[in-house]
Amino acid sequence: MSRINDVGGMVxxxxxxxxxxxxxxxxxxxxxxxxxxxxxxxxxxxxLDEFRDAIERIPPDQYLAASYYEKWLRAITTLxxxxxxxxxxxxxxx
Amino acid sequence: xxxxxxxxAPGDRVRTRIPDPPGxxxxxxxxxxxxxxxxxxxxxxxxADERARGLPSDPRAVHHVRFAARxxxxxxxxxxxxxxxxxxxxxxxxxxxxxxxxxxxx
Amino acid sequence: xxxxxxxxxxxxxxxxxxxLLEERGWLAPGEIxxxxxxxxAGGSPANGAAVVARAWVDPYFRARLLADGNAAIGExxxxxxxxxxxxxxxxxxxxxxxxxxxVCTLCSCYPIALLGPSPSWYKSEAYRSRVVRDPRGxxxxxxxxxxxxxxxxxxxxSAESRYLVLPRRPEGTDDLTEQELAALVTRKGxxxxxxx
Numbered sequence: 001m002s003r004i005n006d007v008g009g010m011v012x013x014x015x016x017x018x019x020x021x022x023x024x025x026x027x028x029x030x031x032x033x034x035x036x037x038x039x040x041x042x043x044x045x046x047x048l049d050e051f052r053d054a055i056e057r058i059p060p061d062q063y064l065a066a067s068y069y070e071k072w073l074r075a076i077t078t079l080x081x082x083x084x085x086x087x088x089x090x091x092x093x094x
Numbered sequence: 095x096x097x098x099x100x101x102x103a104p105g106d107r108v109r110t111r112i113p114d115p116p117g118x119x120x121x122x123x124x125x126x127x128x129x130x131x132x133x134x135x136x137x138x139x140x141x142a143d144e145r146a147r148g149l150p151s152d153p154r155a156v157h158h159v160r161f162a163a164r165x166x167x168x169x170x171x172x173x174x175x176x177x178x179x180x181x182x183x184x185x186x187x188x189x190x191x192x193x194x195x196x197x198x199x200x
Numbered sequence: 201x202x203x204x205x206x207x208x209x210x211x212x213x214x215x216x217x218x219x220l221l222e223e224r225g226w227l228a229p230g231e232i233x234x235x236x237x238x239x240x241a242g243g244s245p246a247n248g249a250a251v252v253a254r255a256w257v258d259p260y261f262r263a264r265l266l267a268d269g270n271a272a273i274g275e276x277x278x279x280x281x282x283x284x285x286x287x288x289x290x291x292x293x294x295x296x297x298x299x300x301x302x303v304c305t306l307c308s309c310y311p312i313a314l315l316g317p318s319p320s321w322y323k324s325e326a327y328r329s330r331v332v333r334d335p336r337g338x339x340x341x342x343x344x345x346x347x348x349x350x351x352x353x354x355x356x357x358s359a360e361s362r363y364l365v366l367p368r369r370p371e372g373t374d375d376l377t378e379q380e381l382a383a384l385v386t387r388k389g390x391x392x393x394x395x396x
Contacts, residue, residue, distance in 0.1 A: 002123045006123045008123065008125075008328060008329060009329065009332055010329040013324075014326055016330075016338065018321050019319070024316050028211070029211035029214045031236055031239060032215075034239070034317075035235035035236055036218060036232060038235055039227055045226065047145055047146075047148075049142045052146065053147075067207075068323050070207075076217070085221070120358045121358075124332060125356075136359060136361050142359070156359045166332075172336070172353065173351070173352070174355075175353060175354070175355050176356045177356070177359035178359065
């Protein structure tokens with residue numbers, strides 16, 4: 001059951017777009033997502049491969065529509081719920 | 095050092111397995127069931143498939159496997175080197191005869 | 201990808217998670233800020249350029265770099281440690297006959313500890329899907345036209361190693377200092393999508 005992340009050799013994606021003088025992050029929250037993920041992994045809440053797995057489990061249409069760090073944020077939120085750190089309602093801020 | 099001896103060495107001809115696992119794996123779809131040659135060993139690591147399931151996993155060899163593009167896609171004059179855990183590989187004694195593919199490009 | 205849409209809800213969600221995790225004791229106060237400071241002081245393409253320039257001027261360093269990337273970059277004060285465990289660095293050298301280019305088709309693996317975050321195009325499905333299948337066409341699209349006689353090897357970072365391309369030293373640079381040489385090296389050159 002190949003997942004949507006496994007795109008090597010596929011055809012049909014748009015041309016490659018380069019962004020001149022691209023910054024490391026486009027917004028502060030992106031850097032925060034990276035820092036948050038590193039903190040959770042170092043704390044042993046989940047490991048790096050569980051994190052990759054959680055990204056790959058994003059439904060294909062949403063995977064392709066989301067920005068890179070948006071996928072990270074979704075995966076972190078999924079794992080925090082699955083690992084019992086907080087309930088889905090608490091994670092959503094409900 | 096790893097507990098288990100390496101199953102393959104540089105120069106060995108291998109064929110990748112054809113698994114289609116339900117979860118995380120590092121054998122890309124385009125490289126499944128393909129014939130290649132081991133060019134070097136990339137160290138020993140627990141299998142990512144098992145770590146992604148939260149399972150314990152012993153370190154085992156990871157190899158750089160060189161494929162001719164035509165063996166992956168049926169066309170192309172380039173080569174692709176994929177870094178593959180030995181779990182994904184099986185011996186291929188009937189592999190390609192071209193000695194050029196044995197060259198370690200590093 | 202979709203970097204133009206309104207991302208205020210995402211920023212709010214991140215703030216919410218940080219507050220929640222700190223309140224529950226999963227994050228230490230100030231822990232995120234410390235990590236952000238570490239990023240700012242961490243990887244950058246300039247590090248890779250310095251490694252390349254040293255390899256161009258010092259053939260012994262070049263040999264050590266190709267044999268053991270981690271040890272060699274350590275000589276220049278760099279490491280592949282980053283936030284998590286140290287990763288193996290593999291350096292592949294271009295020459296007159298062969299050109300190397302790096303991709304991660306499954307996700308976005310990249311030598312972040314040395315070079316900082318990768319560019320968006322490197323992480324795009326467009327690049328990841330096509331460069332393994334048609335590297336010559338992708339390189340042309342990115343501005344690098346290779347002679348037909350140049351063999352191309354694509355490295356898919358599908359496991360634990362991270363890859364750095366050592367470009368060929370441009371002609372006519374004999375008089376340049378190491379620092380001037382480093383200024384010639386681009387991030388694309390370190391990935392293999394530019395000549396230098």
